[in-house]
Amino acid sequence: MKAFWIGMANLRRMFRVRTNIFFVFVFPLVLILVLGATFGGSSSPRLGVVSVGSGSLGTALLGELEQIPHLRVVTVSDPATLLTQVERGNLAAGVIIPPGYDGAVRAGHDAALRYLARPDQSSQQLGETVRGAVARQAALLGSARFAVAQHAAPDFSTGLAAATRLSPAVPAVSVTQTNAGTTLFSRTLGQFDEGAWTELLLFLFLTAMTGSVALIETRRLGLSRRMLATPTSPATVITGETLGRVLISCVQALVIILGSALLFGVNWGQPAGVAAVVIIFALVAAGAGVFVGTLFRNEQQAIGISLLLGLGLGALGGCMVPLEVFSPTMRQVAHITPQAWGNDAFAKLVGHGASIAGILPQLGILAAYAVVLLVLASWRLRRVLSA
Amino acid sequence: MDGAKVGERMLECRGLRRSFGKIVAVDGVGFHINPGETYGLLGPNGAGKTTTISMIAGLLERDAGEVVVAGEPMTTHSVRAKGALGYVPQDLAIYPDLSGRENLMFFARLYGMSTAEARHRSDEVLALTGLADRAGDQTKQYSGGMKRRLNIGIGLLHRPRLLILDEPTVGVDPQSRNAILESVEGLSGAGMAVLYTTHYMEEAERLCDRIGIIDHGKLIAEGTRGELVSMVGEGDQVRLSATGNLTGAAAKLSARSWVRQAKALDGGIDLVVENARSELPAILTDAAVDGVAIRSVEVTEPDLEAVFLHLTGRALRD
């Protein structure tokens, strides 16, 4: 019971500092919002198109481009802006349908579209997609022109009308598509879902790490000694300090989970599973935080190392860039970190609708991490308190 | 002592005034210090000593008044006047991450010495303060006493003409306190002018040639010890250490004609009487009647405590 009060004292001390509230609650939610808004949802490349003054045929071509799946077409007002946007990477590539396109084609001249691409490969590869759309319109235009050349039509417009009319009836060469392989996620993820669970894990760990500074302060202020002078056993003090970290983590998780669910409609999966992952991960984080806290006497150094470990392990464990994008080698390396296992668990819970039974392996491994770290932490803390 | 002409005075301050919001911390304080003189500013906590010092050292803006140090006017921007002044603040003001020598070298250079001069002088001060063998260690590793010595040493680096010490013995153990007092005696013996603030009467009595008593921001009395004591008038000081109804007994005693003043204090009664030896039995009887138990009696010449009591009706020690 005393351990609980020590834990609560920790909790209270943390929230007295207002900037902690920012780092522990507000910032994670803001980050989830920004991540989801920027990267969640469709990851289709953006193609900029300038079609000013290109006439009805130009508009038709723009329509063709917009029909292409997995491509987002953005209209841009002028070539100069298009170039800047492509160069800066805001657009994957750009197409300029020249002004007077309509008139030139109708008059029988060849027209050239300019395709702006950067030297990197993805920009260049997209050109094939543009060529496909252009080829479709070229079929109609070429037929119209051919008809005029063959004197089957008096002028281009009549020819084009005829071609357009005949087109559905002409037996076509088509392309059909099927998919192969298993999807990464059997459920469709919401825009903010993946960002939410990865940031939750990142911040649970990071907060526990930087919270280890509070432990140093406790020592520095002579409070630990004072606690030990009271009829409280070292074991209780140790449990209390660790419990304090766990309590903070649980409150943090609660706020982030409920906050993101309410504000951004994030789906977290089966509650029992979520609770299990959060509590066990909180224990891992607490163990790590307390352990690091015992290694330093100087607050500023501890903060630096905590940031490095918290951010570094988080990045390595797939909290900043999702694990599915890692190469197979890196993915194996990533699983040194508890964060990777936590991310796996959430991917199953949210992405595949698994229940707690489905994530038992991940929970088991996380529990092993927790045990090891907590044992290390209490051993160090005992040594430090008696020093 | 006061024969020095105005132009030769080491410190001249007049009409110093400073408020913090509605509180007037210093109200019209003025005094002077002659070359080679040790001047004590004596007063209880909160009297305005540190504020006065801060204005004299050019750390704090004055609301009114003038300060002239060694003939140079002093303001918060004065470079020349500050060069003549050595300052030892009450709180330790040394850099913990630098070694003793580095601290001294830094301040020496800041006071305009060349690197060679600074090195030479730092060595001297290290020897003087007995820190030579720990000169290379970071000061955060020094003991409290060592830090105090360094704190004073820094004030002496540039051979100031006037050294200001702001309550240098507060919270210091008796041994170190004695050492500090001896150093100050040594400095003034060597001809340095010293401005020494304190609320300890014994220190003022021991060190100072002249003393200014300050209370509630005003300089209420000034002079040599003898001059101040004579304000109390002829008489002896009787100090009773006692328990019981002290206030009642004191009131009773003050009614006696041969009692100049009687004041109940924490742990006893302080009296100034005309002829202690003959009146002593009466004092003891009077006190005992009121149920006061007397533990000890001390008869002395009036001291500065008595002076302060006489002037303000309150004790110097809180």
Add this chain to the structure above:
Amino acid sequence: MRAAWLICVKDLRARLRDRSALLIGIVVPLGLAFIFNSIFSGISGASDVISLGVVNADHGVASQQFTSHVLPAVDRSGLITIHTEPSLARARALAANGTLAAVIVIPAGFSARVQANQPASMQVIGNVDAPVSTQIARSIAESYAADLNRVRLSVATAAGSTPLSPAQTQALAAQAAATSAPVTVTDVSAQTKELNQKSFFAAGMAVFFLFFTVQFGVTSLLEERNDGTLARLLAAPISRASILGAKLLTSFLLGVISMAVLVAATTVLFGAAWGNPVGVTVLIVTAIMAATGIMALIATLARNAEQAANWQSVVAVILGLIGGTFFPVSQAPGVLSSLTFVAPQAWFLRGLGDLRGGGVSVVWVPALAMLAFAAVTGGLALFRLRRLAEV
């Protein structure tokens, strides 16, 4: 100024001894850049070649045309590699496990059907997790199909309602095939005005932590006031301006040291390409000035060193986020992409990006923007600092 320099040197000495400054200024950003670098060099992503497979079960004229002329042209660019697969089953398996992003299948009888003016189709089998690459494969196939359709439609339009004999159809088709497509696409290469991933992380981490490194300068003024050493400085025969100047100078120099080490280390260790040295120097110097000014201003608003550090951290993190140091926010919707310019970090990263694709002169606008930040915040800070420097 001599006094300012003396105080600055004293501060630098104390700071560099204090390992925390080294940690925040060098070790942590370098460590993180290293970790991000490792993660990203192990990522298959946007810079990879697309591997496509083709299964030709037909071997007729039309399919040969596709595999011998169209596909090699695509492959020649080196961006997309074409692998001929003999068996459909194997090709499908490779698409399923992701070795191939997609497979184009030409079924048997394709050429015959094309020749006979009958409906024909090609198939694309795409890996479900590579929708963009699959679309590209599909577009390659569709371009070819559209060209074949153009010939058919041309013949049909030219014929009108007149029925044609097979010989006439052939003749017309040959003529139609001979005419060129009326619309072509010419490639125009644009510069890359964006940092590559390695450089982005190096620069992003460096400029993010810069805002922490420069805190040590002005915050130390608050610490000195607390510790009592400020009184000594004020009592010394030096001007107040030199004390204030020294603190700002310390921040600036710490920033310079940190950035210099980070630029050198990331270039040598990770091969990050920062760009033209003159341009990079201008951007770095103005960024340090902006960071110093902003952090100094915040310090003057706080009551003590601890509060100053807390607020500075909050602002540094917020500016880092909206300035795009964690991840690029240029593609973020609406407000966020305009909000980014409130952060000097965004100007810094944009300057470096533009520098990659342009001459040194592109840095003037971002540099001036950061100078403006520095001037405004620094000016306000100095104004407030004068009150701080009093006992």
